[in-house]
Amino acid sequence: MSSLLVDNIGELVTNGVGEGPLGIRRKAAVLIEEGRVAWVGPAAYAPAADRRIDAGGAAVLPGFVDSHAHLVFAGDRAAEFAARMAGERYTGGGIRTTVGATRAATDDELRATVRRLRGEALRQGTTTIEIKSGYGLNVADEARSLRIATETSSETTFLGAHVVPPEYADRPDDYVGLVCGPMLAAAAPYAKWIDVFCERGAFDVDHARAILACGQAAGLGVRLHANQLGPGPGVQLGVELGAASVDHCTHLSDADIDALAGTAHSDGSGTSTVATLLPGAEFSTRSPYPDARRLLDAGVTVALATDCNPGSSYTSSMPFCIALAVREMRMTPAEALWAATAGGARALRRDDVGVLIPGARADLVVLDAPSYLHLAYRPGVPLIHQVIRNGVPQ
Numbered sequence: 002m003s004s005l006l007v008d009n010i011g012e013l014v015t016n017g018v019g020e021g022p023l024g025i026r027r028k029a030a031v032l033i034e035e036g037r038v039a040w041v042g043p044a045a046y047a048p049a050a051d052r053r054i055d056a057g058g059a060a061v062l063p064g065f066v067d068s069h070a071h072l073v074f075a076g077d078r079a080a081e082f083a084a085r086m087a088g089e090r091y092t093g094g095g096i097r098t099t100v101g102a103t104r105a106a107t108d109d110e111l112r113a114t115v116r117r118l119r120g121e122a123l124r125q126g127t128t129t130i131e132i133k134s135g136y137g138l139n140v141a142d143e144a145r146s147l148r149i150a151t152e153t154s155s156e157t158t159f160l161g162a163h164v165v166p167p168e169y170a171d172r173p174d175d176y177v178g179l180v181c182g183p184m185l186a187a188a189a190p191y192a193k194w195i196d197v198f199c200e201r202g203a204f205d206v207d208h209a210r211a212i213l214a215c216g217q218a219a220g221l222g223v224r225l226h227a228n229q230l231g232p233g234p235g236v237q238l239g240v241e242l243g244a245a246s247v248d249h250c251t252h253l254s255d256a257d258i259d260a261l262a263g264t265a266h267s268d269g270s271g272t273s274t275v276a277t278l279l280p281g282a283e284f285s286t287r288s289p290y291p292d293a294r295r296l297l298d299a300g301v302t303v304a305l306a307t308d309c310n311p312g313s314s315y316t317s318s319m320p321f322c323i324a325l326a327v328r329e330m331r332m333t334p335a336e337a338l339w340a341a342t343a344g345g346a347r348a349l350r351r352d353d354v355g356v357l358i359p360g361a362r363a364d365l366v367v368l369d370a371p372s373y374l375h376l377a378y379r380p381g382v383p384l385i386h387q388v389i390r391n392g393v394p395q
């Protein structure tokens with residue numbers, strides 16, 4: 002059994018036992034065996050190991066958990082972005098542009114895009130990433146999108162209900178029937194989760210409830226895109242169905258916040274439905290940001306994710322999202338880092354990632370900085386010095 006010691010860590014964020022909400026330890030070391038964290042403690046007492054990485058007094062964090070990304074697509078929408086920055090409003094209609102390009106792409110073209118973006122995310126410290134379908138929108142293309150996604154991640158999500166495709170524009174009920182019937186049957190073997198874009202112009206609450214219920218009956222966990230472009234019933238539908246996460250949460254009523262807070266676990270460990278905030282989308286659509294402070298103050302568990310997609314948020318950078326969350330959403334640097342690591346893990350109902358405690362998966366990020374604070378303090382700067390995933394230096 003080969004072991005690896007990450008030694009001489011100036012500031013270790015564990016999200017476990019230690020100083021403050023991030024469980025920080027100073028002058029620490031982490032022993033890794035067989036892809037897992039085997040020991041965490043003071044560097045002065047570090048056990049011997051076969052190999053050693055000297056962190057040089059820098060900060061070490063759990064790898065980022067990006068719980069919301071759309072990586073299976075073809076083409077880009079740079080021109081749409083430019084038009085938006087010149088004053089056009091975002092409506093979600095451009096999704097259909099990507100659907101056309103995705104259907105026309107070969108498997109290898111889609112696979113190359115997923116791998117490129119996965120590599121890009123990994124270099125920026127993301128060690129767990131959720132991947133959605135949603136640009137195929139027919140039986141064959143949704144199933145192949147998910148099949149390709151499973152080559153890269155075990156956190157795959159069936160999003161056949163992203164928008165109603167053009168060929169069903171006049172008969173959305175028939176499309177919902179297709180999603181719940183043959184499309185779900187073809188997608189379910191490759192999916193852990195089901196998701197719906199519950200929004201005006203996409204799927205209304207009755208359609209969303211029907212689709213998510215079918216997914217649950219097929220054994221998939223529930224998450225959904227809710228309350229992004231305006232107020233709506235999505236968040237409360239998510240709570241009703243026991244969703245792991247409701248994502249976007251940009252336009253929330255007091256009743257929405259109360260519903261989320263009402264899913265709190267009795268042991269004080271947060272809410273069972275997580276509010277996942279995606280500030281890259283507000284940045285890229287020049288829209289008002291969600292009010293993270295209001296959620297946090299109500300005791301709601303908050304995650305941060307990229308929403309990486311070619312239309313409304315073409316970034317794979319969790320450090321960028323952390324910086325936005327701190328600057329624009331009134332999160333403290335500690336809250337933002339927790340949300341981007343342990344919060345993302347909660348949104349995926351995982352307890353083996355997002356933390357650096359014995360038994361956890363050995364996913365570590367060594368920063369080129371003395372403290373995690375630099376992620377927001379030095380925005381846009383490449384601070385990821387080294388990434389270790391499953392105990393393997395990348």
Ligand SMILES: [Zn+2]
Nearest residue numbers: 069071226308
């Ligand atoms: Zn999304």
